[in-house]
Amino acid sequence: MTAMALEHCDLLIVGAGPAGMAAALAAAPSGASIAVIDDNPAPGGQIWRDGPGAALPPAARKWRDALERHANIRVWSGTRVVAAPLRNELLLEDAERGWRMQWTKLILCTGARELLLPFPGWTLPGVTGAGGLQALIKAGLPVEGERIVIAGSGPLLLAAAATARAAGAKVVRVAEQASFAAVAGFAASLLRWPRKAAQAVVLADPQYRTSSRVVSAMGATQVELARLLQGDREVAIACDRVACGFGLTPNTQLGRMLGCALTPADAGAQALAVDALQTTSLPGIYAAGECTGFGGSERALAQGTIAGHAAVGNERSAKPHEAERTRWNAFAAQLHRSFALSPDIRRLPRPDTLVCRCEDVPFSALADCSGWTDAKLHRRCGMGACQGRVCGDAAQFLFGWTPPAPRPPLSPARIATLAGLAVPDDDVDRQ
Amino acid sequence: MDADVIVIGAGIVGAACAHALAQAGRRVLVLDARIGGATGAGMGHLVVMDDNPAELALSRHSTAQWRGLAPRMSEDCAYSGCGTLWVAANEEEMAEAERKQQRLRAHGIECRLLDAAALAHAEPALRKGLAGALEVPGDGILYAPNAARWLLAQGGDSVRVEHAKVDEIESDGTLRLVDGSRRTAPQIVLANGIEATTLCPELPIRPKKGHLLITDRYPGTVHHQLVELGYVTSAHHSEGDSVAFNVQPRPTGQLLIGSSRQFDTTDPAVEAPMLARMLQRAIGYLPGLADLNAVRCWTGMRAATPDGLPLLGKHPWREKLWLAVGHEGLGVTTAPGSAHLLAALMTGAAPGFDAAPYAPRGLLERSA
Amino acid sequence: MNGPTLLLHIDGQPVRVKAGSSVAAALRVAGGMGVARTSVTGQPRAPFCGMGVCQECRVLIDGRQRLACQAVCAEGMRVETSE
Numbered sequence: 001m002t003a004m005a006l007e008h009c010d011l012l013i014v015g016a017g018p019a020g021m022a023a024a025l026a027a028a029p030s031g032a033s034i035a036v037i038d039d040n041p042a043p044g045g046q047i048w049r050d051g052p053g054a055a056l057p058p059a060a061r062k063w064r065d066a067l068e069r070h071a072n073i074r075v076w077s078g079t080r081v082v083a084a085p086l087r088n089e090l091l092l093e094d095a096e097r098g099w100r101m102q103w104t105k106l107i108l109c110t111g112a113r114e115l116l117l118p119f120p121g122w123t124l125p126g127v128t129g130a131g132g133l134q135a136l137i138k139a140g141l142p143v144e145g146e147r148i149v150i151a152g153s154g155p156l157l158l159a160a161a162a163t164a165r166a167a168g169a170k171v172v173r174v175a176e177q178a179s180f181a182a183v184a185g186f187a188a189s190l191l192r193w194p195r196k197a198a199q200a201v202v203l204a205d206p207q208y209r210t211s212s213r214v215v216s217a218m219g220a221t222q223v224e225l226a227r228l229l230q231g232d233r234e235v236a237i238a239c240d241r242v243a244c245g246f247g248l249t250p251n252t253q254l255g256r257m258l259g260c261a262l263t264p265a266d267a268g269a270q271a272l273a274v275d276a277l278q279t280t281s282l283p284g285i286y287a288a289g290e291c292t293g294f295g296g297s298e299r300a301l302a303q304g305t306i307a308g309h310a311a312v313g314n315e316r317s318a319k320p321h322e323a324e325r326t327r328w329n330a331f332a333a334q335l336h337r338s339f340a341l342s343p344d345i346r347r348l349p350r351p352d353t354l355v356c357r358c359e360d361v362p363f364s365a366l367a368d369c370s371g372w373t374d375a376k377l378h379r380r381c382g383m384g385a386c387q388g389r390v391c392g393d394a395a396q397f398l399f400g401w402t403p404p405a406p407r408p409p410l411s412p413a414r415i416a417t418l419a420g421l422a423v424p425d426d427d428v429d430r431q
Numbered sequence: 432m433d434a435d436v437i438v439i440g441a442g443i444v445g446a447a448c449a450h451a452l453a454q455a456g457r458r459v460l461v462l463d464a465r466i467g468g469a470t471g472a473g474m475g476h477l478v479v480m481d482d483n484p485a486e487l488a489l490s491r492h493s494t495a496q497w498r499g500l501a502p503r504m505s506e507d508c509a510y511s512g513c514g515t516l517w518v519a520a521n522e523e524e525m526a527e528a529e530r531k532q533q534r535l536r537a538h539g540i541e542c543r544l545l546d547a548a549a550l551a552h553a554e555p556a557l558r559k560g561l562a563g564a565l566e567v568p569g570d571g572i573l574y575a576p577n578a579a580r581w582l583l584a585q586g587g588d589s590v591r592v593e594h595a596k597v598d599e600i601e602s603d604g605t606l607r608l609v610d611g612s613r614r615t616a617p618q619i620v621l622a623n624g625i626e627a628t629t630l631c632p633e634l635p636i637r638p639k640k641g642h643l644l645i646t647d648r649y650p651g652t653v654h655h656q657l658v659e660l661g662y663v664t665s666a667h668h669s670e671g672d673s674v675a676f677n678v679q680p681r682p683t684g685q686l687l688i689g690s691s692r693q694f695d696t697t698d699p700a701v702e703a704p705m706l707a708r709m710l711q712r713a714i715g716y717l718p719g720l721a722d723l724n725a726v727r728c729w730t731g732m733r734a735a736t737p738d739g740l741p742l743l744g745k746h747p748w749r750e751k752l753w754l755a756v757g758h759e760g761l762g763v764t765t766a767p768g769s770a771h772l773l774a775a776l777m778t779g780a781a782p783g784f785d786a787a788p789y790a791p792r793g794l795l796e797r798s799a
Numbered sequence: 800m801n802g803p804t805l806l807l808h809i810d811g812q813p814v815r816v817k818a819g820s821s822v823a824a825a826l827r828v829a830g831g832m833g834v835a836r837t838s839v840t841g842q843p844r845a846p847f848c849g850m851g852v853c854q855e856c857r858v859l860i861d862g863r864q865r866l867a868c869q870a871v872c873a874e875g876m877r878v879e880t881s882e
Binding site: 377387419424 | 471714715728
């Protein structure tokens with residue numbers, strides 16, 4: 001086994017969504033060597049995911065093309081962070097190999113994941129997240145002719161419905177758990193953000209119902225039927241897919257592993273805390289985009305631009321973007337208020353509903369646990385391959401449990417990669 | 432009095448002590464701070480260790496007790512009689528395997544030598560060119576956190592567990608809790624592992640940090656717990672960091688990989704360079720490990736005494752206090768044996784083997 | 800199928816997909832609801848989160864364990880599910 005490769009860069013950006021791309025392009029004129037790593041096959045993050053089923057807006061293409069034009073920006077797609085073995089070094093892995101990357105400045109643009117909460121039947125083939133379905137369709141999942149129920153909460157439901165319809169599916173219901181008043185209030189407030197209002201008009205949907213939530217997905221080996229509660233009326237809808245997601249939660253794992261401070265716990269889902277220049281609590285480490293809190297792609301672009309300038313010491317160029325960022329902060333706050341989750345969602349799981357999908361741990365097994373560690377050590381919840389991400393989010397929502405700070409590996413990683421930090425042990429046959 | 436006996440610590444050793452004392456007719460109160468210690472971090476390998484006669488006596492008695500308990504334990508204790516293979520990488524280690532066989536056989540422990548061909552047949556995933564192994568079929572594995580719970584539950588109404596942290600052991604043996612309240616009993620058992628020195632700073636216990644890694648599910652890769660014979664040399668380095676090959680097949684099909692030793696650090700963080708050394712050693716024996724996915728890594732702190740034997744017996748000067756601490760990496764193996772011994776001493780019964788080697792020793796002088 | 804396509808193998812079966820498709824999409828093209836694996840209690844599981852978080856879409860791709868939702872199909876790729 002040869003020694004592991006060691007790469008260097010001046011500026012390392014983790015995540016190639018809007019925030020990461022904006023950061024790279026803002027920093028590029030400085031001449032710094034810039035490395036952008038991203039776990040998807042191509043840059044764009046979730047919102048600008050490319051693929052046979054994607055319809056990339058012109059802005060997205062513009063950003064991606066710009067990234068390629070700079071000789072001092074190198075994009076490593078299909079790449080994940082495994083560990084932070086030393087200050088100023090990350091251990092990375094792709095499908096072929098693991099390697100070490102040394103950096104001088106770091107910008108975390110790790111985005112957000114969908115909040116996926118358990119309900120009876122949620123493990124059936126055919127049940128996905130709402131953003132999850134959108135991502136799968138963009139990457140080529142054929143859904144032509146399928147009957148799809150979309151459920152959960154947030155504007156993402158309408159975006160997913162639009163993607164599904166464009167791919168030839170029949171979206172038979174969009175069930176938003178928030179009330180009509182909350183959603184209407186949000187729609188009215190969009191007039192402050194004309195571009196968003198225009199998107200909303202495009203996304204307006206005759207199948208949209210408020211105060212509606214999924215009760216169960218049913219079927220023998222795949223989804224055949226969805227039961228929903230609309231107001232106080234239960235309805236059953238024959239369907240091939242149920243795409244259900246309850247909004248977004250920031251991906252703070254890498255930031256937490258590095259030791260970055262989080263936003264206060266009482267202000268919604270915790271995100272990486274940053275100052276006006278997008279600096280985290282650790283010098284030399286910045287954060288931008290959804291990992292600092294939900295705000296949408298416009299805010300992510302503004303934050304990324306500020307972080308990119310700040311990271312190469314060009315604070316003067318960062319300043320003009322602060323107004324743009326502030327504008328979109330208000331949008332984020334409005335969104336959070338409008339689509340707050342009803343406590344009734346906590347009552348979705350039945351005793352036999354699985355909470356931990358990796359280890360098939362049912363809700364009933366967790367009801368008498370004292371906390372996350374108790375549930376993990378004694379019931380295996382969180383011991384599987386997702387490392388407690390899906391069930392951890394569920395347990396936090398259902399029981400208020402806070403999982404501990406993440407340890408390496410940050411996602412399942414090959415032992416060869418973890419071992420690569422040491423020299424091969426060639427004295428196994430000699431003591 | 433709150434009970435006949437109070438046990439401090441509901442880890443595997445405390446649970447075993449509570450179980451043994453309840454069997455002897457005592458009412459037991461177990462106080463657990465829920466800090467979590469070695470019980471939740473270790474491998475749960477039930478192994479006869481023969482580095483010295485006292486260790487052999489304790490581990491032999493204790494593994495036999497585990498084999499007796501196994502048929503009654505709940506499924507989530509995950510007991511498996513998979514046995515251990517002590518792997519010899521070369522002829523020198525094979526000679527050590529033969530000596531080990533003599534010692535174990537002399538004490539009635541079933542074991543057999545495997546030559547290179549037999550080893551390759553028994554464990555095809557091991558690299559070519561190893562010399563052979565000593566198989567100890569009576570060894571096994573279990574999942575300690577649930578085994579501890581099971582042991583406590585066997586006591587029925589005789590064993591009560593309270594979530595409480597002891598702040599101080601007062602001079603008359605009264606326990607003062609963190610919330611200011613007190614608990615008393617005629618006898619107290621200290622069984623809280625690495626935390627013991629917070630209550631009794633005079634105990635000669637030092638933390639020995641160990642790293643572990645568990646893989647995704649790959650059933651059928653490995654069939655026995657595999658340990659290198661060089662483990663013995665590594666385990667007894669008193670200073671400096673060391674790693675040794677130690678891999679366990681979990682009933683889930685996951686592979687649990689150890690082991691490493693670092694002295695005198697209490698930082699629980701996973702240290703990537705130390706982990707890497709441990710994994711390189713493991714890959715040296717099981718080349719296929721390189722391509723498997725690691726799902727989780729963690730560390731644990733072993734409570735180590737200078738001579739490697741636990742402290743089992745009456746505290747030399749503290750009122751009412753009995754010790755069941757310092758089990759280093761053998762806490763799960765020796766929990767029932769330790770409990771048997773301690774319960775016998777506490778109740779005036781005759782222990783099944785000589786208690787003298789484990790008598791509390793090496794304590795720092797009492798202050799004032 | 801409009802546009803460029805490619806051929807890969809899923810559990811020995813030839814499957815033709817649009818170029819740029821993920822392996823998760825190819826699983827669906829191969830048949831059924833795109834089941835990737837079996838859960839620890841024997842239930843069929845298909846891609847769920849679509850973005851590399853839930854690990855439900857773990858498959859072997861050319862002998863290496865990878866997530867189908869983040870792997871792009873390549874000509875001649877061999878995919879094995881654990882269905």
